[in-house]
Amino acid sequence: MHDLTFPVxxxxxxxxxxxxxxxGFWLLPIGRLIQLSGGNDALATYRxxxxxxxxxxxxxxxVALSVAVTLATLVLSVIVGLFLxxxxxxxxxxxxxxxxxxxxxxxxxxxxxxxxxxxxxxxxGALTMALTGNKWVFAYSMTGLFAGYLYFSIPRVIxxxxxxxxxxxxxxxxxxxxxxASPWQIMRDVVLPALAPxxxxxxxxxxxxxxxxxxxxxxxxxxxxxxxxxxxxEFTLNANMVTAAVLSLVLxxxxxxxxxxxxxxxxxxxAAAA
Amino acid sequence: xxxxSIPVTLRQCGKSFxxxxxxQPLELSIGAGETLVLLGPSGCGKTTTLRxxxxxxxxxxxxxxxxxxxxxTARPIEQRxxxxxxxxxxxFPNLNVRGNIAYGLRIKKTDPxxxxxxxxxxxxxMELEAHADKPINELSGGQRQRVALARALAPQPRxxxxxxxxxxxxxxxxxxxxxxxxxxxxxxxxxxxxxxxxQAEAMALGDRIVVMSAGRIEQIGTPRDIYYRPSNRxxxxxxxxxxxxxxxxxxxxxxxxxxxxxxxxxxxxGAVTTYFRPEDATLVAPHAAQLHGxxxxxxxxxxxxxxxxTGAAPDTLVIDVAxxxxxxxxxxxxxxxxxxxLLAFEID
Amino acid sequence: MSEPARxxxxxxxxxQTITQMPPSPASQLAPVRTQRLRSxxxxxxxxxxxxxxxxxxxxxxMLMSVMAGLTVNYxxxxxxxLTLRWVxxxxxxxxxxxxxxxxxxxxxxxxxxxxxxxxxxxxxxSRTRLSRLIEEMLVxxxxxxxxxxxxxxLAIYGGFSxxxxxxxxxxxGHFVFTLPFMVRSVAAICASxxxxxxxxxAASLGARFSQRFxxxxxxxxxxxxxxxxxxxxTLSLGEFNxxxxxxxPDTKTLPVGLADAYASMRIEIGSAYTIVFxxxxxxxxxxxxxxxxxxxxxxxxxxxxxKHAKRRARESAALAxxxxxxxxxTPL
Numbered sequence: 001m002h003d004l005t006f007p008v009x010x011x012x013x014x015x016x017x018x019x020x021x022x023x024g025f026w027l028l029p030i031g032r033l034i035q036l037s038g039g040n041d042a043l044a045t046y047r048x049x050x051x052x053x054x055x056x057x058x059x060x061x062x063v064a065l066s067v068a069v070t071l072a073t074l075v076l077s078v079i080v081g082l083f084l085x086x087x088x089x090x091x092x093x094x095x096x097x098x099x100x101x102x103x104x105x106x107x108x109x110x111x112x113x114x115x116x117x118x119x120x121x122x123x124x125g126a127l128t129m130a131l132t133g134n135k136w137v138f139a140y141s142m143t144g145l146f147a148g149y150l151y152f153s154i155p156r157v158i159x160x161x162x163x164x165x166x167x168x169x170x171x172x173x174x175x176x177x178x179x180x181a182s183p184w185q186i187m188r189d190v191v192l193p194a195l196a197p198x199x200x201x202x203x204x205x206x207x208x209x210x211x212x213x214x215x216x217x218x219x220x221x222x223x224x225x226x227x228x229x230x231x232x233x234e235f236t237l238n239a240n241m242v243t244a245a246v247l248s249l250v251l252x253x254x255x256x257x258x259x260x261x262x263x264x265x266x267x268x269x270x271a272a273a274a
Numbered sequence: 275x276x277x278x279s280i281p282v283t284l285r286q287c288g289k290s291f292x293x294x295x296x297x298q299p300l301e302l303s304i305g306a307g308e309t310l311v312l313l314g315p316s317g318c319g320k321t322t323t324l325r326x327x328x329x330x331x332x333x334x335x336x337x338x339x340x341x342x343x344x345x346x347t348a349r350p351i352e353q354r355x356x357x358x359x360x361x362x363x364x365x366f367p368n369l370n371v372r373g374n375i376a377y378g379l380r381i382k383k384t385d386p387x388x389x390x391x392x393x394x395x396x397x398x399x400m401e402l403e404a405h406a407d408k409p410i411n412e413l414s415g416g417q418r419q420r421v422a423l424a425r426a427l428a429p430q431p432r433x434x435x436x437x438x439x440x441x442x443x444x445x446x447x448x449x450x451x452x453x454x455x456x457x458x459x460x461x462x463x464x465x466x467x468x469x470x471x472x473q474a475e476a477m478a479l480g481d482r483i484v485v486m487s488a489g490r491i492e493q494i495g496t497p498r499d500i501y502y503r504p505s506n507r508x509x510x511x512x513x514x515x516x517x518x519x520x521x522x523x524x525x526x527x528x529x530x531x532x533x534x535x536x537x538x539x540x541x542x543x544g545a546v547t548t549y550f551r552p553e554d555a556t557l558v559a560p561h562a563a564q565l566h567g568x569x570x571x572x573x574x575x576x577x578x579x580x581x582x583x584t585g586a587a588p589d590t591l592v593i594d595v596a597x598x599x600x601x602x603x604x605x606x607x608x609x610x611x612x613x614x615x616l617l618a619f620e621i622d
Numbered sequence: 623m624s625e626p627a628r629x630x631x632x633x634x635x636x637x638q639t640i641t642q643m644p645p646s647p648a649s650q651l652a653p654v655r656t657q658r659l660r661s662x663x664x665x666x667x668x669x670x671x672x673x674x675x676x677x678x679x680x681x682x683x684m685l686m687s688v689m690a691g692l693t694v695n696y697x698x699x700x701x702x703x704l705t706l707r708w709v710x711x712x713x714x715x716x717x718x719x720x721x722x723x724x725x726x727x728x729x730x731x732x733x734x735x736x737x738x739x740x741x742x743x744x745x746x747x748s749r750t751r752l753s754r755l756i757e758e759m760l761v762x763x764x765x766x767x768x769x770x771x772x773x774x775x776l777a778i779y780g781g782f783s784x785x786x787x788x789x790x791x792x793x794x795g796h797f798v799f800t801l802p803f804m805v806r807s808v809a810a811i812c813a814s815x816x817x818x819x820x821x822x823x824a825a826s827l828g829a830r831f832s833q834r835f836x837x838x839x840x841x842x843x844x845x846x847x848x849x850x851x852x853x854x855x856t857l858s859l860g861e862f863n864x865x866x867x868x869x870x871p872d873t874k875t876l877p878v879g880l881a882d883a884y885a886s887m888r889i890e891i892g893s894a895y896t897i898v899f900x901x902x903x904x905x906x907x908x909x910x911x912x913x914x915x916x917x918x919x920x921x922x923x924x925x926x927x928x929k930h931a932k933r934r935a936r937e938s939a940a941l942a943x944x945x946x947x948x949x950x951x952t953p954l
Contacts, residue, residue, distance in 0.1 A: 004330055004350060005821045006747050010831055014740035015756070018801065021737055026763055026798040029774025036777055080676050083669040097911050098681050104903050106862035106877040112884050112896060113683035116690070121697065121889065123686060151680065159916060183665055212767030215862040215877070219884055231769055232867075241777070248773055252766035259765050330822055351825045362816065364823035368841035377837075378827030429827060 037245035049246045062227040066210035069149040081161030102155045107215020114148045115139045148216040157202045164198035197266040204262030208255040279307045279465040280342040280432050287337035298490040309466040311480030318486040320469045329354045357426030361438045363418050365410045372406045378429035396424040415443045434466040473513045485509045518589045519548045532586035533565040538614045552594045554615035563608025691893030708894035719879035727858040730796040734804045742808025763798045768863030795864040800857050804850035811846030849915040856906050
């Protein structure tokens with residue numbers, strides 16, 4: 001039905017300011033970035049960058065890390081999320097609140113948390129020293145980075161899992177139980193399939209966030225460069241705008257593609273779970 | 275409270291949406307002060323017609339909407355001075371009852387004294403005084419409906435439009451409110467267009483009923499016209515229950531499975547399909563019966579018992595008898611039909 | 623695989639959960655069975671351990687950093703005494719960054735409110751393919767890494783030194799990053815309250831578009847606006863990726879200052895600085911939790927559903943009264 005109470009001129013008037021600012025401060029810049037990334041010869045530039053060994057390693061490391069983080073986050077979040085949804089205990093709300101604070105932390109704070117845990121004066125170092133005589137410090141290695149990425153991914157996915165678990169129809173599980181299914185079978189056949197859309201969406205967001213995470217790596221100053229760090233180094237230390245542009249666009253396209261794929265798989269905006 | 279009312283005319287108003295015709299061009303003349311009911315199943319176009327009168331939809335090219343002598347086709351709803359009650363009531367959650375009722379007056383910048391008086395009148399008329407300052411989420415369904423009515427009436431509209439106002443309520447409340455609504459509309463004397471899919475509501479409230487189906491008008495008439503003289507099978511089947519009687523016409527009698535029924539009006543000889551209403555058949559002693567059959571099922575409904583009878587006709591017949599009659603399955607019964615009970619249609 | 627304690631628990635919990643179900647017939651939510659922690663089977667034990675480990679992993683460092691910022695000497699721990707020295711040191715040295723962050727957040731919020739609220743409404747009301755594309759487009763700055771946005775901004779506006787060196791350069795970056803959250807939040811609430819019918823109701827009473835917008839649309843959309851506002855402010859305060867690339871020594875925000883402190887200062891100062899950050903953001907987060915706003919900036923639909931279910935239950939109860947009070951005074 002035609003919407004006569006919302007005439008076209010008002011639609012334009014209401015959208016125009018946002019769109020104008022957006023165009024001026026995002027579309028235009030990204031357009032220029034694309035243009036710059038082409039350099040003098042777009043094809044040659046892109047080929048050069050994409051076949052450069054260092055960049056490929058960086059990209060590979062980032063992807064591997066992001067995939068590992070996503071998988072670990074999913075497993076842990078499902079276990080903990082389901083547990084928290086189905087059990088009540090005193091101070092549960094406080095616990096949940098605390099668990100979700102890391103969502104607001106910038107990557108640098110997350111890096112600092114990792115240092116607190118696993119740095120040279122970290123808790124784990126002290127514990128392992130007391131227990132085994134050898135101090136285990138892993139904050140500045142890939143493990144530390146992994147821990148950091150877990151730190152900001154888990155809260156987000158737990159919330160999504162809890163929201164989805166809250167909507168699960170308990171009668172399906174009861175039916176499975178009445179038919180003799182074990183808890184593992186129920187998990188495999190009833191719970192996980194029902195959670196699948198939410199899990200797919202949050203996995204995509206988790207992957208995308210890990211791919212683009214900068215602050216955590218910056219703080220932890222690891223040896224192995226993840227792609228955002230490479231981009232940063234190229235731009236600031238090497239003043240290589242073209243390479244930085246190409247790499248960040250490649251990163252952007254990969255991220256966007258993963259989110260779009262997940263959205264198609266689940267039929268809802270994966271970015272809405274962000 | 276008496277309101278000025280005007281006649282409403284629709285000429286050649288049709289509506290297409292995305293290439294699909296949802297409403298065939300129709301002609302409608304509503305008299306001043308008349309209550310016209312648009313009746314039909316969902317998708318028949320009744321709400322579209324109402325919204326065209328309201329100004330929320332524009333008729334396709336060539337259609338005109340007249341309020342009295344004024345052509346209002348091009349005017350948006352804000353300028354048509356209609357009062358509209360929506361199916362979901364559309365009460366404003368950010369205002370309380372008083373605020374909702376006064377809204378139209380506020381927009382018109384009515385002076386505070388008049389506003390207070392008018393709102394007070396309506397609160398009294400709708401028996402809402404006790405709830406006047408409540409937020410609307412504390413109201414029951416019936417109370418909300420009354421607020422919606424009061425709000426629509428406050429700015430003294432020329433035409434009152436109601437889009438299935440009782441559909442959202444439970445059955446018992448609906449009955450009670452239907453009677454109240456009837457009294458109210460008669461008392462107001464305002465031109466009213468009322469959309470519903472409930473035929474009992476239509477017959478109780480309408481001065482005239484417009485039966486619609488699949489985007490076109492099937493019949494316009496008074497409730498009795500529609501019920502006793504339906505112009506085609508669609509109308510007949512939509513209103514009330516209908517029994518089908520198929521048989522052969524021979525020598526002024528309709529011969530069927532369980533007997534023969536005398537015909538009042540001549541029908542062409544040969545196979546024919548006729549219809550009659552349950553209340554037009556009575557249970558009689560077998561020797562005086564026109565049709566003979568056997569009770570297949572008896573459903574006790576309180577004030578009446580609904581019998582399903584087989585063998586009297588090719589189709590199972592549904593007959594109502596008084597509730598206190600206890601008849602069991604398998605009983606042989608005889609039926610007699612009222613003289614002009616049979617309906618036959620040109621096109622089946 | 624043995625589950626020794628399985629038999630007694632299911633029956634008991636079943637009885638318990640049935641009585642825990644809401645009695646209202648109007649409630650149409652899928653029942654969520656919650657149980658009290660009962661005597662364990664292995665699976666539950668495993669779950670509990672994983673949960674405890676995870677919670678420790680997330681929460682302990684936060685507590686540690688708070689403690690570190692308050693102790694005289696981190697290496698010696700609490701035994702060395704508690705002090706606010708580090709915090710006041712931080713406020714002296716880095717106080718500017720805190721103010722800068724607050725200014726930037728306020729300016730971002732103002733821009734987002736002025737442009738995002740109307741846009742969210744417009745997109746919710748016009749469900750065309752174009753509006754869906756526009757929504758998709760507005761989400762892109764989140765999908766692409768902040769670095770790309772920053773590089774782009776530098777590429778275009780780097781030359782305009784007055785703009786580039788001002789706080790507005792950062793505000794602009796924050797704006798494109800936070801806008802979709804406000805738009806989505808407002809669009810969600812406008813969709814959920816069937817604004818179109820409300821507006822038709824207001825129009826039937828003579829209200830023009832601008833009147834409707836201010837008397838009906840805004841008052842009813844404000845929960846979504848509030849949720850969006852809190853989300854925008856929280857995001858802006860914590861934004862680093864973009865801001866680090868765009869900042870100058872004069873336009874340092876809190877997170878940027880944090881990066882400096884972590885790199886070059888002793889751990890007590892870094893921790894104290896983190897305490898300041900917590901002090902600013904955690905109240906906002908708590909506020910959001912209390913209002914039922916999820917981290918995506920959306921009002922929790924379950925909470926809204928529960929409110930509606932409660933209302934419906936009240937209605938069913940009131941209906942019993944209403945049907946008696948609705949007896950007509952008309953002659954039968």
